Amino acid sequence: MEETIYIRMRHRVQIRPNDTVLLKDIAQIIAHERIHQDLQNLKVYTFKAQDNNIIIIDVMEVIEKITRAFNSVEVQAIGPSQSIIEVIYQKKRMSVPFFVLTWLLLFFGSALAIIYFHEDVSMQATQQKIYTIITGRVEARPLIFQIPYSIGLGLGMILFFNHVFRKRLNDEPSPLEVEMFNYQQDLDRYVSLTENKESMKRIDGH
Amino acid sequence: MVIKILFVIFVGLAGGIAVGSGFVAFLAVLGIIPRLTQLTKTMKMIIWYQWAVVAGALIGGMGSLRDPAIFFPSLTLIPLGLAGGIFVGAMAAALTEVLNVFPILAKRIGIEDKIVVLMMAFVFGKIFGSLYQWLYLVGR
Incomplete structure (x- = not known):
């Protein structure tokens, strides 16, 4: 008799290193009571030392494991077709200096942005104004502000795209990589719709 | 007289609301704050970053x-100066990201794996241009 098992992969799962990932960790399961328990404790993945901190488990892998362990079952997969497993090496502690730095960065950045807006978007007038506010003196060329500002411009860009810290502590992609991916997806969607003659049908047949 | 004063207060407030909400909306579209929290792993403190922006603007x-x-x-x-520069630089970077500058350029000239080199050109160009000015x- 064929039995139907319904599984729904969880989107994102966190594990500790050296954990064994069971089916119940990465998926919701509906099955007959008789095999439910065994199904829950089915080993899906064992952590390996050389693993990155992100592992993707595809639903096909899971179905293969289930059909190998239980014969005469039919697996119905619902929802996401893969799970993202995130290995947490140590409890993330919040770094206070980073927080303070980011806070100050946003604070002074917004202050500068508003002064810039009020000064009729003239960066030179903005810098002269800030010089006067801080030191109380008037200076036509506040180089002590302008040179760090110029260096900061480049730093900010690098920071945003995160390319200096190439030895990334985690495998999270940089915004640039995500952006390249999105652009490629847009192109793929465009060609798959426009190059396929069957995808659109017009009244006059052209 | 009272009506005049009230009207001026109202107009001032309305202008402030327009500018303030525009500023925040612009920051939200560019996504600088989520990016910074992701880099520093301080997602929990995001509410304080919000107040940093508000206090800074005030x-x-x-x-x-x-x-x-x-x-x-x-x-x-x-x-x-450094903080201001980093803020503006991150904004500029976010803007090029919104406008898909790098992906299109890299695809056109076929150096998709050397995109870092392309980015460094932007970075040094910004620093050099700003210093030159x-x-x-x-x-002069």
Whole structure:
């Protein structure tokens, strides 16, 4: 008799290193009571030392494991077709200096942005104004502000795209990589719709 | 007289709301704050970053409208300049990201794996251009 098992992969799962990932960790399961328990404790993945901190488990892998362990079952997969497993090496502690730095960065950045807006978007007038506010003196060329500002411009860009810290502590992609991916997806969607003659049908047949 | 004053207050408030909400909306579209929290792993403190932006905008607004002076040594300006530059640089980077500049350019000239080199050109161009303006062009 064929039995139907319904599984729904969880989107994102966190594990500790050296954990064994069971089916119940990465998926919701509906099955007959008789095999439910065994199904829950089915080993899906064992952590390996050389693993990155992100592992993707595809639903096909899971179905293969289930059909190998239980014969005469039919697996119905619902929802996401893969799970993202995130290995947490140590409890993330919040770094206070980073927080303070980011806070100050946003604070002074917004202050500068508003002064810039009020000064009729003239960066030179903005810098002269800030010089006067801080030191109380008037200076036509506040180089002590302008040179760090110029260096900061480049730093900010690098920071945003995160390319200096190439030895990334985690495998999270940089915004640039995500952006390249999105652009490629847009192109793929465009060609798959426009190059396929069957995808659109017009009244006059052209 | 009272009506005049009330009207002026109302107009001022309305203008402030328009500028403030525009500023915040612009920041939200560019996504600088999520990016910074992701880099520093401080997602939980995001509410404080929100207040940093609000406080910064308020202090900046007061500074530009009321001409105060706090008589600090001019060395204080170095970190301020750096912070301002990083903020503007991150904004510029976010803007190029929104506009898909890098992906299109890299695909056109076929150097998708050397995109870092392309980005460094932007970075050094910004630093050089800015230094050139403040050190040479302005004083000419």
